[in-house]
Amino acid sequence: MREKINEEVSVVMYYSSQKRLALPHLISWQNKDYAVGRIGYHHTVKVGATLHHIFELVDKEDILWFRLNFNTDNLHWTLEAVSDGLAT
Amino acid sequence: MDLQLNDNQPLTMHIDLNSCFAMIEQQANPLIRYKPVVVAAYDTPKGAVLASSYEAKHLGIKLMLNVREARLLCPEVIVMTPDPDKYFDAYQRFKKVLLNYTNEVTPKSIDEFIVDFKGSRAVQTGLSLSKVSYQIKQDIKESLGEYVTVNVGISTNRFLAKLASGLNKPDGLDIITAKNLREIYEQLELEDLPGINTRYRARLNMAGICTPLQFLDAPVWKLKKEVFHGIVGFYWFMRLRGYEIDSVKFGRKSFGQQYALGNKTTDLEELSRLLMKLCEKTGRRLRSNNYTAWGIHLSLSFENQMYWTKGEKTSSAIYSTQDIYLQSQKLLYQAVISAKVTNIAVTVFNLRPTDPKQLGLFDNTNLDTRSLAEAADTINDHYGEFTLVPARMANMKDVILKRVAFGNVSEL
Numbered sequence: 001m002r003e004k005i006n007e008e009v010s011v012v013m014y015y016s017s018q019k020r021l022a023l024p025h026l027i028s029w030q031n032k033d034y035a036v037g038r039i040g041y042h043h044t045v046k047v048g049a050t051l052h053h054i055f056e057l058v059d060k061e062d063i064l065w066f067r068l069n070f071n072t073d074n075l076h077w078t079l080e081a082v083s084d085g086l087a088t
Numbered sequence: 089m090d091l092q093l094n095d096n097q098p099l100t101m102h103i104d105l106n107s108c109f110a111m112i113e114q115q116a117n118p119l120i121r122y123k124p125v126v127v128a129a130y131d132t133p134k135g136a137v138l139a140s141s142y143e144a145k146h147l148g149i150k151l152m153l154n155v156r157e158a159r160l161l162c163p164e165v166i167v168m169t170p171d172p173d174k175y176f177d178a179y180q181r182f183k184k185v186l187l188n189y190t191n192e193v194t195p196k197s198i199d200e201f202i203v204d205f206k207g208s209r210a211v212q213t214g215l216s217l218s219k220v221s222y223q224i225k226q227d228i229k230e231s232l233g234e235y236v237t238v239n240v241g242i243s244t245n246r247f248l249a250k251l252a253s254g255l256n257k258p259d260g261l262d263i264i265t266a267k268n269l270r271e272i273y274e275q276l277e278l279e280d281l282p283g284i285n286t287r288y289r290a291r292l293n294m295a296g297i298c299t300p301l302q303f304l305d306a307p308v309w310k311l312k313k314e315v316f317h318g319i320v321g322f323y324w325f326m327r328l329r330g331y332e333i334d335s336v337k338f339g340r341k342s343f344g345q346q347y348a349l350g351n352k353t354t355d356l357e358e359l360s361r362l363l364m365k366l367c368e369k370t371g372r373r374l375r376s377n378n379y380t381a382w383g384i385h386l387s388l389s390f391e392n393q394m395y396w397t398k399g400e401k402t403s404s405a406i407y408s409t410q411d412i413y414l415q416s417q418k419l420l421y422q423a424v425i426s427a428k429v430t431n432i433a434v435t436v437f438n439l440r441p442t443d444p445k446q447l448g449l450f451d452n453t454n455l456d457t458r459s460l461a462e463a464a465d466t467i468n469d470h471y472g473e474f475t476l477v478p479a480r481m482a483n484m485k486d487v488i489l490k491r492v493a494f495g496n497v498s499e500l
Binding site for chain 2: 041043044045047048056058062065083085087
């Protein structure tokens with residue numbers, strides 16, 4: 001089931017100069033660390049003049065899906081939603 | 089009139105994303121892949137299904153069912169609400185892939201394009217169009233994601249290319265030429281042809297045309313006089329034979345917004361507030377496209393399946409949100425509200441470009457609504473949509489959500 005969260009979370013991000021890629025690597029949410037597995041989709045949204053990067057991804061165990069929002073204005077991460085991939 | 093089938097090299101491609109919104113959601117969330125998924129306008133029981141994944145389609149969940157009906161067919165169906173920004177992003181990536189092959193790329197909707205390969209580099213280098221298609225399919229996977237597939241159809245005109253793209257869904261690639269055209273028509277029903285709906289089929293049946301092959305073999309006079317009663321019959325005669333008659337570009341005629349009310353009401357005050365938000369959205373689009381309008385149209389649909397609609401030309405230019413609101417408000421107060429309103433729509437028409445800007449008598453005075461509208465737009469561009477709104481729209485931020493216009497992609 002998909003659940004709206006909208007909480008600020010801690011995120012470790014890495015940048016590979018070889019691949020020229022910047023991606024979230026680890027998410028800390030509710031005292032638990034989730035290693036990032038597959039990235040499903042990454043896109044950007046402009047809210048007024050502020051650019052937000054939206055990452056939709058699953059953890060390494062393929063158990064939870066996360067929707068993360070990175071605000072490029074204040075460099076804060078928000079966990080917008082999580083899902084276990086089930087209907088209810 | 090006797091006309092051979094068009095035996096030119098097929099260089100027109102129709103390409104569309106399979107189950108677009110649902111597939112993009114499945115790409116974004118690997119945990120819902122290979123499962124029945126629908127994207128619905130709302131996730132409440134009456135929310136209309138806008139897209140369903142192939143898994144959902146196999147269970148009979150089609151477009152325009154509501155969420156309750158979808159859940160009756162499959163209790164495990166995963167219901168998502170639309171994420172327009174993500175779909176716009178996918179549309180842009182899709183388009184970018186195609187533009188790598190040729191500049192002749194025409195969007196038909198948010199998930200389908202027509203690509204004209206006449207004179208394209210890819211074909212001039214000697215590559216066959218089917219090889220180019222496989223490359224495009226691969227590029228789309230690299231750009232949008234490994235789960236995303238497209239249907240490709242190739243032929244000598246748009247109609248046959250679209251027909252070809254639908255022959256082997258999902259992830260199809262088919263080519264229709266003069267050589268296999270009759271064979272393909274032979275396997276299809278009339279309503280399998282793009283543009284032939286139940287009413288057209290009934291008309292064709294009345295004239296003794298019951299199959300696509302009979303349609304193809306029908307003389308042009310019969311199509312013009314007995315079936316379509318006009319030039320449309322000639323267009324079908326050409327279309328069915330692979331000649332291009334659909335590459336017409338239509339200019340912008342109007343801007344409009346509509347809203348299906350979650351809480352149906354007869355309250356004029358509430359309707360006015362919704363109307364203001366629709367006017368603001370319409371005004372933003374009108375101004376950002378540099379038009380003024382000289383006509384307005386308002387329509388209301390009611391719970392008892394009735395509707396009310398009225399439009400009128402205006403004697404002065406409509407430009408600011410206030411202009412649109414005042415005109416549409418006048419129409420609203422003329423409406424006969426016979427039952428609860430379920431849908432409200434406002435449209436401005438008779439468009440004229442704003443450039444060169446005509447100097448107004450009230451420029452730079454407190455009656456200068458044009459400059460005020462432009463200043464408000466600048467603030468909203470910087471701080472986000474609906475940061476600065478008319479007082480009537482206070483506390484309405486999440487009412488009337490951003491939606492995806494299926495057919496019109498000119499503003500994406």
